[in-house]
Amino acid sequence: MTARLIDGTALAKHWRDQVAQDTLALRARGLTPGLAVVLVGDNPASQVYVRNKVKACDQAGLHSVLAHLPADLSEAALLDKVAQLNQDPTIHGILVQLPLPAHINAHKVIEAIDPAKDVDGFHVASAGALMTGLPGFWPCTPHGCMKMLEHIGYPLSGKHAVVIGRSNIVGKPMALMLLAQNATVTICHSRTTHLKAMCLQADVIVAAVGQRNTVSADMVKPGAVVIDVGMNRDEAGKLCGDVDFAGVGQVAGYITPVPGGVGPMTIAMLLVNTLESAKRRLSV
Ligand code: NDP
Numbered sequence: 001m002t003a004r005l006i007d008g009t010a011l012a013k014h015w016r017d018q019v020a021q022d023t024l025a026l027r028a029r030g031l032t033p034g035l036a037v038v039l040v041g042d043n044p045a046s047q048v049y050v051r052n053k054v055k056a057c058d059q060a061g062l063h064s065v066l067a068h069l070p071a072d073l074s075e076a077a078l079l080d081k082v083a084q085l086n087q088d089p090t091i092h093g094i095l096v097q098l099p100l101p102a103h104i105n106a107h108k109v110i111e112a113i114d115p116a117k118d119v120d121g122f123h124v125a126s127a128g129a130l131m132t133g134l135p136g137f138w139p140c141t142p143h144g145c146m147k148m149l150e151h152i153g154y155p156l157s158g159k160h161a162v163v164i165g166r167s168n169i170v171g172k173p174m175a176l177m178l179l180a181q182n183a184t185v186t187i188c189h190s191r192t193t194h195l196k197a198m199c200l201q202a203d204v205i206v207a208a209v210g211q212r213n214t215v216s217a218d219m220v221k222p223g224a225v226v227i228d229v230g231m232n233r234d235e236a237g238k239l240c241g242d243v244d245f246a247g248v249g250q251v252a253g254y255i256t257p258v259p260g261g262v263g264p265m266t267i268a269m270l271l272v273n274t275l276e277s278a279k280r281r282l283s284v
Contacts, residue, residue, distance in 0.1 A: 001246075003250070003255040004253065005254075019271040031282055033063065034062065035274045036065045036095070038085075039066065054066050056268075075104045083112065086112075094113050119137055130173055140269035141208075144265025146181075149225065149227075161204040162205050163175045163208065174206050196218070199220060203225065212230075216244045230242030231263065
């Protein structure tokens with residue numbers, strides 16, 4: 001492989017250590033940052049994600065609460081739970097694990113979270129803040145990708161970034177963050193024609209699709225930075241991204257692996273946002 005690896009596990013550790021250090025200082029001033037994670041139902045993948053988030057909080061010295069609620073919980077009861085957490089002074093961040101059961105309107109639940117505690121950055125107020133450049137919480141996954149680009153000292157200004165995927169939680173906020181750093185941004189999606197031609201023009205490619213081998217070596221300009229957000233399984237059930245890692249690694253300048261890339265950074269940014277929320281509480 002000729003590309004340099006961006007080690008998300010190591011970089012996430014750096015951020016988690018930083019959060020742990022800052023948390024110690026905050027605790028000495030009488031404030032422990034607190035995260036509430038709300039899980040509705042028994043989706044196995046969600047249970048793993050939630051467990052990892054709570055564990056990361058504990059390791060960094062944050063206070064964490066896991067509210068594991070039954071799958072048949074009513075929407076009204078979930079909204080009550082969110083309202084209760086909004087009022088709880090020991091909680092600075094609220095995360096409602098998605099997806100929610102079909103009978104619950106996820107949008108309504110996310111909008112019920114106090115934007116000051118929206119550490120996932122999914123509330124419309126957070127999205128608006130990102131769009132207008134105002135302070136708010138950035139969604140953790142694209143936030144983690146930006147930290148990776150910052151870590152390698154990549155100068156984004158004037159560069160062409162291609163984001164593949166336009167979801168509200170990854171693709172769109174990713175594009176806005178790159179734009180804010182003066183990159184020229186192209187957003188591609190399932191209706192994009194000539195994806196290969198678009199990618200070949202890119203200095204930076206962020207793949208957030210959810211399909212293996214969406215980005216192959218012949219789609220990448222030599223030396224480009226390739227960030228792989230995707231989380232998929234191959235035929236053997238092994239975790240893999242959207243990028244043909246072996247092939248693209250021969251062409252790209254930098255590449256993120258899956259696992260060990262964007263995933264760990266997402267959790268680290270959740271801790272960063274929760275700490276930031278607690279710090280904001282101290283300054284009001
Ligand atoms: P979504 O399914 O919400 O969005 C996928 C996007 O990919 C859509 O915009 C879709 O286009 C686009 N797309 C689908 N097929 C193609 C194609 N053939 N060519 C180009 N674009 C295509 O997914 P998410 O944004 O939530 O997540 C994307 C991936 O990232 C998933 O694998 C997910 O598991 C992973 N993920 C990883 C995280 C991490 O921490 N590492 C965190 C969050 C997500 P259209 O809008 O037209 O349908």
